Amino acid sequence: MLDVDGLRKTYSGRGREVEAVRDLTFRLGEGELACLVGPSGCGKTTLLKCVSGLMRPTAGSVALDGRPVTGPPPDMAVVFQEYGRSLFPWLTVRGNVELPLKEKRLPKPRRRELVDGALEAVGLGHAGSQHPWELSGGMQQRVAIARAIAYEPRVLLMDEPFAAVDAQTRADLEDLIRGLWQRFSMTVLFVTHDIDEAVYLGQRVIVLSASPTVVQDDVSVDLPDERDQLTTRSAPRFAELRAHVYREIQNAKNGGGGPSGTGATGTGGAEGSGADGGGGAGDAEGADGEGGADGPDRAPTATGGRR
């Protein structure tokens, strides 16, 4: 349903061209939850901006249900990393969630129903009359998620939405996203730099190479649908997948290998959960070729550094 085909984005500035994304092709099926993970500065945000229609790609195309995306499509919602800057501080929580629905010209009872439902779903039923800045960071991001859900999108894009919240809140929010995805049957594309998060959340993890970016690997996550922070994360299969993705990202950063093929997920048992030792190592920001128009990816966490 979401087709990204040969996507390429170069920035030109100060006489030189920077190739942020070289050639990206992938496809998301209806109702899929896929995570995009890649080394720091690999152009994840650029990619997401192109997919959401906020930015024109230099070449290639993005299509939603076969229709080319030239601007933000009406049935797509985006949750940004900077929750504090994506909510309107002069509107209440309710006002923020309701605003896009007003633009959709929904009648008032329907708006009320959607807003109540969405706030309830993210556990903020009581906070409707507060202003975003009266809430904690995690709660603010919940408001942004509620706004996205109330919009009733078919596709939900999330750009490192939990990069700026603390670890415990983050675990809660991850479970929230899984729950909402199952309940509202949306197609979700979740961008993250955190390998654990990608494996825990996704049905599928698309691993990106370092900039200039191509798809390094496409891993299908064969964990059970019911996931749990404790049991899922301690399952041997989780560790295997995690190690596999980690190795792919290391390969990607060293520029070695190239795509190692789809579905090669059975490897890496030996590395198991012991791979933690390498957490955060060698995450050089030097590969940041995204150019000025799109700030570098923040938070240099290469792997699950939050145990």
Place this chain on the structure above:
Amino acid sequence: MSANETANTTATVSATARRGAAAAARMLGLPALLIALWWWAAVSSGSFFLTDPGTIAATFTEVWVSERFLTDVLPSVGLLLTGYALAAVLGIGVGVPLGMSTRLRAAAEPVLEFLRAVPPPVLVPLLMLLVGLDASMRTAVIVSGCVWPVLLNTVEGVRAVDPVLADTCRVYGIRGRRRLGVLVLRSASPQIMAGLRQALSIAIILMVISEMFASSSGLGYAVVQFQRSFAIPEMWSGIVLLGLLGVVLSAVFARAERHALAWHRGLRAASRGD
């Protein structure tokens, strides 16, 4: 037990009252001192031009609580508010498109800088010739001075709209008038309010100047008339009235601002971590 509580409550009440009295004393202490000094200076110097506060107060009610209120004060305040409102509408109306378009801004900036640098009182003789001596000329003088802080602050405020918020609007299809109201003007409102605040004091100054130069009524005219006819206590009372007018207008403005920018104060307090 209950007697104790009552005693506590009484103590709290009297403590609050004491604090209130102390605050009032702090607030009124300096004005009282200055008035006393003035009084002493006026009496001891014996100068004809230095009127003591008692006489000014007596003259004040005599002069202004009369038909002068209708013939001089109200027209002046009306002129002030009309000019100010026009300047606000014009400044915001022109500032928003300039803030949104880099190209427009580049084209208009040198001209704006020049026009802003022209001191508005110097326009009085020119406007007397162009527009005539009536109220519209005085309104034009006020507008020509007040529009710049509003305009330039609006441009700055609109330019500084957060790109993430702008992206959010695009994603959710918020455009046109709703975008203008909910994103652009609200984002820029702290700067716009700052511009309006500056413009308010400029408006009072220009109202007085334009009336002194070219009018047969109004506060500025009255003060000059009193001075020319050596009605010194009356002249003083006019000056006091203008001061009071300024205080009242700025208090009204502060109230409006507090209401409009409540979110801004809250946001700043939150990001400081209070």
